[in-house]
Each structure stands twice: as C-alpha cells, then as structure tokens.
Amino acid sequence: MNNTPKTSLKHILTAVFIALFASVSFTAFAEETEHATEQATEAKTEKKFDAGKLILEHIGDSHDWHILGEGHSSVSLPLPVIAYSNRGFACFLSNKFEHGHKTYGGYKLEENHLVAVNEMGEVDAHEATVNEEATKSIIDISITKNVATLLFSASLLLWAFLSVAGAYKKNPNKAPKGLQSFVEPLIIFIRDEVAKPSIGAKYEKFVPYLLTVFFLILINNLLGLVPVIPGGANLSGNIAFTMVLALITFVITTVNGTKHYWHHVFAMPGVPKPVLLILTPIEILGVFLKPFVLMIRLFANMTAGHIIALSFFAMIFIFGEMSTGAGLGVSVVSVAFTVFMGLLELLVAFLQAYVFTLLSAMYFGSALEEGHH
Amino acid sequence: MELVKPAIGLIFWMCVTFSILIFILTKFAWKPILAMIKEREQTIENSLNEATKARAEMSQLVAKNEDLLNQAKEERNRILHDAKEAAERVKADILVKAQKEAEDKIQMAFREIEIQKKAAIVEVKNSVGLMALEIAEKVIRKELKSNNEQVEYVNKLAKESNLN
Numbered sequence: 001m002n003n004t005p006k007t008s009l010k011h012i013l014t015a016v017f018i019a020l021f022a023s024v025s026f027t028a029f030a031e032e033t034e035h036a037t038e039q040a041t042e043a044k045t046e047k048k049f050d051a052g053k054l055i056l057e058h059i060g061d062s063h064d065w066h067i068l069g070e071g072h073s074s075v076s077l078p079l080p081v082i083a084y085s086n087r088g089f090a091c092f093l094s095n096k097f098e099h100g101h102k103t104y105g106g107y108k109l110e111e112n113h114l115v116a117v118n119e120m121g122e123v124d125a126h127e128a129t130v131n132e133e134a135t136k137s138i139i140d141i142s143i144t145k146n147v148a149t150l151l152f153s154a155s156l157l158l159w160a161f162l163s164v165a166g167a168y169k170k171n172p173n174k175a176p177k178g179l180q181s182f183v184e185p186l187i188i189f190i191r192d193e194v195a196k197p198s199i200g201a202k203y204e205k206f207v208p209y210l211l212t213v214f215f216l217i218l219i220n221n222l223l224g225l226v227p228v229i230p231g232g233a234n235l236s237g238n239i240a241f242t243m244v245l246a247l248i249t250f251v252i253t254t255v256n257g258t259k260h261y262w263h264h265v266f267a268m269p270g271v272p273k274p275v276l277l278i279l280t281p282i283e284i285l286g287v288f289l290k291p292f293v294l295m296i297r298l299f300a301n302m303t304a305g306h307i308i309a310l311s312f313f314a315m316i317f318i319f320g321e322m323s324t325g326a327g328l329g330v331s332v333v334s335v336a337f338t339v340f341m342g343l344l345e346l347l348v349a350f351l352q353a354y355v356f357t358l359l360s361a362m363y364f365g366s367a368l369e370e371g372h373h
Numbered sequence: 374m375e376l377v378k379p380a381i382g383l384i385f386w387m388c389v390t391f392s393i394l395i396f397i398l399t400k401f402a403w404k405p406i407l408a409m410i411k412e413r414e415q416t417i418e419n420s421l422n423e424a425t426k427a428r429a430e431m432s433q434l435v436a437k438n439e440d441l442l443n444q445a446k447e448e449r450n451r452i453l454h455d456a457k458e459a460a461e462r463v464k465a466d467i468l469v470k471a472q473k474e475a476e477d478k479i480q481m482a483f484r485e486i487e488i489q490k491k492a493a494i495v496e497v498k499n500s501v502g503l504m505a506l507e508i509a510e511k512v513i514r515k516e517l518k519s520n521n522e523q524v525e526y527v528n529k530l531a532k533e534s535n536l537n
Contacts, residue, residue, distance in 0.1 A: 139381060139382075140382045141382040147386040150383075150387060151386070154390045154391075154394045157398065158402075161398055164402065164406060165401060165402045165406050169405060173413050208398065208404065208407075209395060211403050212395045238379075239377050240384045303376065
C-alpha cells in the first residue's frame with residue numbers, strides 16, 4: 001500500500017508522455033487534413049503552397065489562439081487586444097476582427113499586426129485604408145498567444161511551487177512526496193551543480209533567480225512541444241522572451257560586479273599597455289556579448305526545433321502539390337521524423353533550460369570573483 | 374526579420390509577469406523550500422553523525438563490558454583461590470593446634486598418672502609399713518604365747534594382708 005502515491009505519479013507521468021507523443025503524431029494528421037482543405041481552396045485561387053509563410057505563422061505570435069480549422073471556419077480562442085495610440089486607449093476581444101477580415105474600432109489585423117485604419121466603423125479589412133500616422137503611434141500590449149502562454153505558465157509555476165512549499169511546511173524533515181519528489185532533485189541540482197560550483201561562496205543570493213529562470217524556460221519549452229492548446233505557442237523561442245531574461249542576467253551581473261571584475265574588463269592585470277588598447281574594447285564588448293549570446297542561443301534553439309518539425313509537415317504539401325501519391329509517401333517519412341524530432345526536442349527542452357541557467361550562474365560567478373593573484 | 378524583432382507588448386508583459394513571478398516564488402516558494410531542504414539535509418547529516426557516534430559508543434561499551442566481565446571473572450577466580458588457600462591454612466592450623474592440644478592433654482594425663490602412681494606407691498609403702506607394723510605388733514603379742522603358733526599366725530596374717 002505504501003507505494004501507491006509513487007505508482008500513481010508514475011502512471012500520471014506515463015500518461016503525460018504518451019499524450020505528448022500521441023499529440024505530436026496526431027497533429028501530423030490534423031495538420032494534414034487542415035492543409036488538405038487549404039490546398040483545395042488554394043487550388044481554386046491557383047495560389048501556390050507557401051511553406052515559409054506557414055512556418056513563420058506557426059512560430060510567430062498572434063492575436064488569437066488557434067485551436068483548429070482554417071480560414072472562416074477555424075475555431076480559435078479570442079484574446080484581448082489592448083492598444084494605445086494617438087487616438088487613445090483601445091481594449092476589445094480579438095474575435096471582433098473575424099480572423100483579420102474585419103476592422104474594429106479603427107484597427108485591423110495585417111499579418112497578425114495591429115494596424116490603424118481611417119474607417120472607424122466595422123468594414124471589410126481589405127477595403128479599409130491604412131492610417132500611417134496612427135499606426136506608427138500604436139503601442140500594442142495585447143494579450144497575444146505568447147502573452148497568454150506566459151501568464152498560463154507563470155500561474156502553473158506559482159500553483160506548482162506554492163503547493164510544493166506547502167508540502168514542505170506540512171511535512172518538515174520527511175521524505176518528499178508526489179510533485180515535491182519530482183521537483184526536489186531539480187531544485188537540488190540547480191543549487192548544487194549549477195549555482196554552487198559556478199558562483200562560489202555567495203551562491204545563495206542567486207539561487208531563487210536561477211530556479212525561477214530554469215523552471216520558466218523549462219515549462220515553456222515543454223509547452224512549446226505540446227501542439228494543442230494550452231501549448232502550441234513558441235514563447236521560449238521568442239526573441240522578446242529571451243531578451244528580457246538575458247537582460248535581467250546582464251543587470252544582475254553588472255550590479256554585482258566587484259572591483260576585481262571591472263579591473264579585469266577595463267585593464268586586464270599583467271597585460272602590457274599597447275595590448276590593452278586591443279584587449280579592453282574586446283572585453284567591454286564581451287560584457288554585452290555574453291547576455292546577447294544567451295538571448296540568441298535559447299531563441300535559435302527553440303525556434304529551430306519548431307521550424308524543423310513544421311518543415312517536415314510542409315514537405316508533405318510541397319510533394320502533394322506535385323502528385324497526391326508523392327505527398328502520401330512523404331507523409332510517412334515526415335511523421336516518423338517529427339516523432340523523432342519530438343523526442344529530441346524533449347531533451348533540448350531540458351538542455352536549453354539548463355544551459356541558460358548554467359551560463360547565467362557562470363556570469364554571476366565571474367562578476368563576483370575576488371582578486372586572488 | 375519579423376522573427377528577430379522583439380515585440381513591445383511581449384517585453385512589457387514579460388517584465389511585469391517575471392517580476393511578479395520572481396517576487397512571489399522567492400518569498401513564498403524558493404526561500405521556504407531551500408530552507409526546508411537545508412534543514413532536512415542538516416538533520417540527516419546530524420542523525421548520521423549521531424548514529425556513527427552511538428555505534429562507536431556502543432562498541433566501546435561492549436568492549437568495556439567485556440573488560441568488566443573479564444575483570445570480574447579474574448576477581449572471582451582470585452577470591453576463590455584465596456578462599457581455598459585460607460581454608461587450607463585454617464585447616465592446617467586447626468589440625469596443628471588440635472594435635473598440639475591432644476599432645477598436651479596426653480602429656481598432662483601422663484603427668485597425672487605419674488603423680489597418681491607416685492602417690493599410690495607412697496600410699497602402698499605407707500600401708501605396707503603400717504601392716505608390717507601391725508603384723509609385727511601382733512607377732513610380738515603372739516610370741517609371747519607360743520613359737521609354733523607365732524609362725525602360723527604370721528603366715529596367716531601375711532595371707533590376709535595380700536596387698537588387697
């Protein structure tokens with residue numbers, strides 16, 4: 001009887017993984033049918049299948065959360081549009097746009113971007129004329145798909161870790177149970193294998209930040225692998241997301257920089273003056289380059305994974321345009337490859353969260369280093 | 374290029390959400406969790422140390438007990454040995470004393486006998502003298518009557534006084 005909670009957790013985990021992979025392969029078929037209809041309409045208008053556009057649409061942000069279907073018949077979760085422009089404040093649900101076919105309150109959607117139009121009423125989006133001046137002044141802080149995913153993942157983290165903290169308070173000095181036993185090794189790993197060796201004696205101050213970053217990236221990487229709502233957004237592969245995280249790492253590094261650290265940046269000890277003329281600019285560049293690389297690495301890795309998976313699907317339709325048989329033949333290969341990529345991306349999800357955290361910790365460590373020459 | 378252009382909206386929401394997230398998580402999750410984990414690790418370490426110490430003490434105690442037992446055994450053996458020796462000595466002493474006493478008593482008895490013998494001899498001598506005297510007196514008195522009769526009488530008297 002004793003191991004029932006453990007086995008039930010194991011069952012849940014297995015179920016989650018099965019669901020994850022099933023949905024990966026399911027979307028393969030779902031998207032196939034989805035695009036088959038798209039193809040039919042496209043064939044009528046004699047438009048060519050554009051793989052690049054499809055991929056960019058999927059990894060980009062949008063004002064509604066697409067669930068299924070295409071065009072007018074598609075089902076999606078409307079998200080709030082919040083925008084400020086020289087005309088004032090606007091706040092309404094994105095389904096008013098009818099998937100970009102209508103204007104609303106003087107705005108319309110163009111390639112998922114908010115654009116101001118001269119017509120204030122509800123008219124056909126294609127007939128509306130763009131108001132350039134107002135468009136330039138738009139500050140769009142809508143709850144887009146990525147923002148919604150961010151809020152969802154943040155609440156998930158809050159729920160998970162506040163309940164874990166509660167479990168610790170309830171059973172002090174007892175063996176961990178359930179969710180607690182799943183996250184505890186990760187917490188201890190970040191503390192003992194990432195923070196302690198990289199930062200040194202003063203590591204404790206930075207552990208909360210590192211833990212928050214690690215779990216936020218990890219959960220969003222994993223949500224990005226789930227093709228259906230509430231996953232599907234490419235948040236951790238979004239440059240704004242990685243930029244903010246990298247900036248915070250940069251700020252913490254800079255604020256905590258010791259005299260020794262700045263001395264190393266501006267005048268590397270033991271280096272002759274003429275060499276310093278070259279070395280100091282490089283070192284100063286390095287200070288900014290480090291967080292920049294951090295930003296690019298996570299963004300590129302996560303986006304690349306999504307692009308590869310989508311490319312495999314796009315191949316089905318590219319070959320399908322040539323002949324139906326070729327499309328069917330390629331679909332088998334594509335699905336197999338996507339499942340393989342899904343597994344690989346699962347590894348990458350953990351790896352990239354770890355790498356971001358580890359490098360942040362190493363930058364903190366280098367900033368905190370005291371002179372001992 | 375669309376991909377690498379950070380959207381202002383997401384930056385704004387990211388800053389807001391991340392600030393709230395890190396504030397709440399640090400205050401209500403990470404700090405208590407890390408403190409609890411640390412406390413538990415310390416408890417485990419302390420318990421392990423204590424267990425090792427207890428085990429060492431235990432083995433020390435066992436060794437001590439064995440020592441004590443051995444000492445006690447030795448002591449017992451010594452006491453037994455001593456007691457035996459003492460008993461042996463006492464026995465010997467008693468024997469010697471008894472022998473001596475017995476000898477003394479025998480000696481005393483001998484002396485007593487000697488004294489008694491001497492006394493008896495003196496008494497015999499005295500009574501013999503007295504008898505002789507009586508006989509002599511009676512002989513002398515008879516002599517005055519007849520000679521034959523005197524001899525006969527002396528013999529008769531001598532027979533009668535047969536030293537009892």
